[in-house]
Amino acid sequence: MAGSTHTVTNQAPPLVGHDVFTGDRVLTAAVERHLAPELREEALAELSGLGRSCGSLQSREWAVQADAGPPVLRTHDRYGHRVDEVDFHPAWHRLLGKGVAAGLTAAWTRPGGHVRRAAGFLMWNQVDAGTCCPLSMTHAAVPALRTDPELAAEWEPRLTSQVYDRGLRPARLKAGALFGMAMTEKQGGSDVRANTTSARPLAEDGTYTLTGHKWFCSAPMSDGFLVLARAPGGLTCFLVPRVLADGTRNVFLLQRLKDKLGNRSNASAEVEFDGTWARRVGEEGRGVPTIIDMVAATRLDCVLGSAGLMRQAVAQAVHHCEYREAFGAKLADQPLMRNVLADLAVESEAATTLGLRLAAAQDAAEAGDERERALLRLAVPAAKYWVTKRCAPLVVEAAECLGGNGYVEESGMPRLVRESPLNSVW
Template identity: 55%
Template structure:
């Protein structure tokens, strides 16, 4: 008898479907051949959720895009939605996460090179995102609706592959900092505005496109960046006093493969912001020694690192000693992207949960038609829709020339929303994962990866206490921002007695707490949670279908509210809410 054939060891080509997405025809016996294998037949499993237009199926996102002035961008959003919904893009996502970046500190001769190798799929993903302007399109062409258009594009890409969002977000967020310092910005902004992705490690002037990273935190300080010990010594050869040499260590250095980074260091005048190029203008590699890549819970496709500066060339950005005020504009924009990214993750989670429940049956009926499951799906959808309206309302406040009132609103509302929405992300992902049962707990479905991904948005750019206390500090510095926030809520005064009562209570308690600094800090989380829910409920009442808005208000603020998803007020048409989030092709 001949030996059995050896299993194939051929590597899967990135252009092929993933093996677990194939659906071969059932075994059929040839005439006179062996009997079929009925135990191998696959039944009652959902087909792959691929080849959909992720924008066309996301009705709340499309409505918000049009509401906030970016309807002109819809043709490209449909193009992006079709791209990220394709089987090819989803396979690239799996490959990028299954083969995370690897650090090579030295070449074979012992020369220090500090290079990071990525799977080709990662470059495909980030290249597509750059080509569609998810990094800087809102700045490159700042017409009305540009900030909302860029936000929606960013959300569609990060819905499927979140890891590349880090360098995209920081490349976006660094632009206003460089615009405020044109002496530095003129060398970097043209490359940032390019829609060409160029991953080569060469002089920035030789590249067709540029990306940025950031490094603020250090091991001894964390969020307390004023405790940074990295030192900046001015180069005497620079008559303008811009060029410095940095010495120190950064504990979290994001996207170290980028072309340049904004960092903070202690200079003669105090903590100052600097731009550190990865490669100098003459092609010499700057001294950015990557010590190691972080072994993270999630976000596996993206490189995060620790680095050492040792006589590292840098150029000052902004005024000496004003490092935190200089870089804070970048932080505000990346905090917005934390909200956008979390919301995109919620959309992926609820889409996968609904898809599974509509294609799987148990106890004689589809899961989606069984009341307990319908309630859970509807509640997950309500959470996603509230986050979507909040995300694009915030993006709208970042439009060019939006005015002082909108600037004050976004300053406070971004931190408020970042705290609450990013906190909701992990639990939302878990509940959606549970809708898939055992399948959801395996790495063959995307929700296990999403569950590990969502916490990073809550931690990045300030974890819960930092953000809540930032809200209090923001109110203290600019009390008018709180007045603008309440004015936003006044637009729906009288529309819901439940919301009116909630807003009144939050305003009274916050005013009382602000008179006692200890009480204000102790209750910071409660205050910010109350403000965030009030904003979300107001936006839902303004823009969502009445039944969805009323269900959200009652489920989050009413007397019968629960602690878990799936606890909805009596009479809620849960099936209609779910159907709204299926989309025409879902």
């Protein structure tokens, strides 16, 4: 029969239409272990709903579309006016909106919020790590802003909102807001004490103008940014709003977008400040201590993000091997392959367990537990180092379990491979 040689057999079906949360026994057990009994029923139901969304065909399609249609910089409008905007694929907005609605920026205002949010964030990284960047920075900005009660009162309700309000407007007119961070510069990178961006005081009310540049500014369409600049009293933390209170645009000049290995759905920009209005956060000369709580929160998100990538890579590898036959048996039943899959699963599950334990420590520290706070100071940097460094080799090994199929874009594995070094580089 014509075309009979093209009958497709011995291929794994797509891994879609499942609950990413309830299908992950280690994750569900960690949530149950670390949440108070009175919170478990609601949290498990909520996370299962998010798990179904993460495992849906629709979410997977949006992630592919957002990755294949990366953001585009528009410096000027058709008339020559400077606008400095970034256009995102519609799928990006759908994904980001779902992440905000799922409470991935709302941990600080909910009982057991950090454990619940950590589980959701780990799952959302399995869909699209690009949108996790603004979700992480928005979440992490809260402790830094709390050093200034006035700023916290103004911004925290919007940052912890579960409403995605994407328009660029004054914060007071928005139901929800997103935050970014701009610390590094061309000449220094992570050595922020080499920063040269200057801050000139405008008045005694903590307002300044900034002049300088930032080498990496992710999610440049966010509503506000925490920025380090050199004030008369030394390196200082500032809040730079994208839109000023009177509705005019702040001076936020986008020079270009980075052409990155992975994380392609997200925009990372080089930005220039030229008389940019800013509000001081914390004391002059205390910029690093002020912003360090934000850095610590994003470090924990690096652990959770890498754990999510590892989990998705292992899930894809196991799924493939449960269907694919070779040499007379399912791949999953071949002794050497079983050893490989077991090793991958153990490391993935360890990363998940560690990430949720640290999130539970954050909840306890927020409640005043100083032992847990001390644990966070030591364990978060160590976990960030180890888990993120192990992510890339694990994901590559998982891709190899699919053979040549894992080297093809349609499998989704190359996107995971490109994403896997990001958190260790951060």
